[in-house]
Amino acid sequence: MSDIIYNIIVILAGLGVSLYGFAVLREGMETSLGTGFKRMIGKLSDRHFAGYCVTAGMTGLWQTTTLTLSMTASFLNIGTIGMTQGVVLLLGAELGSALGIVLIAFQSIDLMKILSILCVVGAFMLMFTKSHKMQQFSQSIMGFGLLFAGIAWLSDGMSAFVNDEGMYNAIAQIANPVVLFLIGAIVSIVTNSMYATVAIITALVGATGEGPLTIMDGVYMLFGATAVGGIVPMLYCISNSSRESKAMLLGYNLFKVFATIMFVLLSFVPWMIPLYDLIGHQTSAYMVIMYLLMMLIPGSLLLPLSGPLGRMLLKMIPKNKKTASVYDTFVPDENSLKLFSVALPWLVNNVFRIIDMETKLMTKVITRLGEKLYDDKGLQSEIKGLEKIIRLTTNTAIRLSAKLNDDDLAKLNVVLNITNDASHYLERIVKVNSYGQRYKVKAHKLTKEQYANLDNMWQNISDLSQQLCMLAQDMLQNNLVLNNQSLGKVLTLGQSNEILNTVFRKNVFTNGGFKVNGEYGLYFDILLEFENINTDLSNTAIKIGALSN
Numbered sequence: 001m002s003d004i005i006y007n008i009i010v011i012l013a014g015l016g017v018s019l020y021g022f023a024v025l026r027e028g029m030e031t032s033l034g035t036g037f038k039r040m041i042g043k044l045s046d047r048h049f050a051g052y053c054v055t056a057g058m059t060g061l062w063q064t065t066t067l068t069l070s071m072t073a074s075f076l077n078i079g080t081i082g083m084t085q086g087v088v089l090l091l092g093a094e095l096g097s098a099l100g101i102v103l104i105a106f107q108s109i110d111l112m113k114i115l116s117i118l119c120v121v122g123a124f125m126l127m128f129t130k131s132h133k134m135q136q137f138s139q140s141i142m143g144f145g146l147l148f149a150g151i152a153w154l155s156d157g158m159s160a161f162v163n164d165e166g167m168y169n170a171i172a173q174i175a176n177p178v179v180l181f182l183i184g185a186i187v188s189i190v191t192n193s194m195y196a197t198v199a200i201i202t203a204l205v206g207a208t209g210e211g212p213l214t215i216m217d218g219v220y221m222l223f224g225a226t227a228v229g230g231i232v233p234m235l236y237c238i239s240n241s242s243r244e245s246k247a248m249l250l251g252y253n254l255f256k257v258f259a260t261i262m263f264v265l266l267s268f269v270p271w272m273i274p275l276y277d278l279i280g281h282q283t284s285a286y287m288v289i290m291y292l293l294m295m296l297i298p299g300s301l302l303l304p305l306s307g308p309l310g311r312m313l314l315k316m317i318p319k320n321k322k323t324a325s326v327y328d329t330f331v332p333d334e335n336s337l338k339l340f341s342v343a344l345p346w347l348v349n350n351v352f353r354i355i356d357m358e359t360k361l362m363t364k365v366i367t368r369l370g371e372k373l374y375d376d377k378g379l380q381s382e383i384k385g386l387e388k389i390i391r392l393t394t395n396t397a398i399r400l401s402a403k404l405n406d407d408d409l410a411k412l413n414v415v416l417n418i419t420n421d422a423s424h425y426l427e428r429i430v431k432v433n434s435y436g437q438r439y440k441v442k443a444h445k446l447t448k449e450q451y452a453n454l455d456n457m458w459q460n461i462s463d464l465s466q467q468l469c470m471l472a473q474d475m476l477q478n479n480l481v482l483n484n485q486s487l488g489k490v491l492t493l494g495q496s497n498e499i500l501n502t503v504f505r506k507n508v509f510t511n512g513g514f515k516v517n518g519e520y521g522l523y524f525d526i527l528l529e530f531e532n533i534n535t536d537l538s539n540t541a542i543k544i545g546a547l548s549n
Contacts, residue, residue: 059096
């Protein structure tokens with residue numbers, strides 16, 4: 001009895017360590033990858049097969065589909081990718097989860113225990129490195145090691161648990177396919193890892209079929225684990241998700257159900273046992289092949305249909321009619337307005353939060369132009385919300401003006417000018433969105449090459465916006481003291497963006513001539529709005545310098 005309790009403790013300890021390792025890995029990866037990674041994903045996912053393969057490789061490498069889904073959800077939230085790309089990435093994540101399980105086939109070299117050493121390597125790197133980026137990278141390595149250390153403990157504990165004579169006989173009595181299906185589902189939910197789930201099923205069947213369960217019993221458990229394996233990742237990622245993220249997570253679960261149904265039907269065809277005989281009754285290899293086929297075949301069939309599937313999933317998620325609570329965080333605290341030394345940083349922080357939100361909103365607009373989704377009322381709701389926030393911030397600044405001396409009033413006027421820039425930024429967003437709605441009946445107005453140029457141009461402007469917001473945050477943290485070198489980098493980026501925009505606009509005239517009502521109209525109009533936004537952001541950077549002590 002004491003051995004059983006000890007094995008249960010080992011299993012729970014392994015589960016806890018693996019979940020903690022995942023949390024550490026997720027935090028480190030999301031922080032250290034940065035905007036460059038997001039841009040790469042956005043570009044690769046436009047080429048469906050390339051995005052599918054890259055996502056599969058990444059998921060197989062870090063062996064946690066939840067991390068891939070979490071990052072995909074964050075990309076959808078800010079509009080870096082659209083629903084089509086989201087479907088491509090979720091299909092790639094499914095294949096990657098199966099590819100990672102190939103590691104089970106190499107248990108003889110204790111690969112899990114070797115990978116567990118990474119938690120020690122990451123911990124030492126974290127102790128001795130001073131660079132913030134290296135600390136985040138070290139955290140990722142430590143989380144990766146902890147994840148596999150926990151899975152190794154869980155697998156060892158489960159094997160010892162099954163080898164107990166009493167438990168062996170009890171498990172051997174389970175023969176109902178429905179019960180086995182439910183057990184597989186429960187194991188998948190509890191472990192939140194298909195690798196751990198397949199390892200447990202392998203332990204129950206035995207390396208060569210000598211375990212308490214038969215090979216078909218293991219297949220039933222695998223079906224159950226696959227069918228509901230997306231519930232925990234969905235619950236983990238669903239909070240504060242956009243409509244697109246929720247649609248992607250729904251698609252993730254529907255895909256797993258579709259794959260399970262497909263293979264349940266195929267199980268009536270007598271091919272599973274001959275396959276088992278063909279590979280020499282090697283249970284681990286058989287389970288790996290089964291799960292790989294369950295993810296590969298349906299995913300390959302659905303990949304060409306990513307666009308229609310993305311639109312269908314988006315229609316299945318109801319539109320949220322409630323006002324986002326984020327707007328309430330811009331309401332000023334009356335106590336903070338009594339001293340200008342407190343009120344000024346509050347106002348500056350609010351303005352740059354607005355600019356950050358506007359950048360994310362414009363990214364969504366550009367993404368929808370590429371996917372021909374012109375009538376999203378959610379965009380109109382976000383535009384109205386931003387108008388409300390800008391008005392609130394402006395009115396607060398005006399209220400302060402009656403109580404200030406000349407020096408403080410000069411700084412407040414700078415803030416009002418930056419707020420005015422933010423208001424102009426929003427007007428540009430409204431114009432670009434209206435261009436898309438105007439041309440929605442003639443979707444060919446924007447060619448693939450033109451959209452690629454617009455996407456590239458916008459990514460550069462988005463980087464400028466992000467660096468500008470970081471510059472403001474650094475200034476606030478240093479008591480309004482500005483780093484002139486950082487300011488110079490922001491202005492240089494703004495100048496390079498202006499040059500690139502000019503090149504794109506000149507090419508319109510040199511490549512076939514300019515057509516006022518032809519295919520270049522929408523493209524040229526958006527480029528002009530991008531130039532205005534880039535100018536506004538560059539001017540805002542100069543105004544930040546005026547606030548510096």
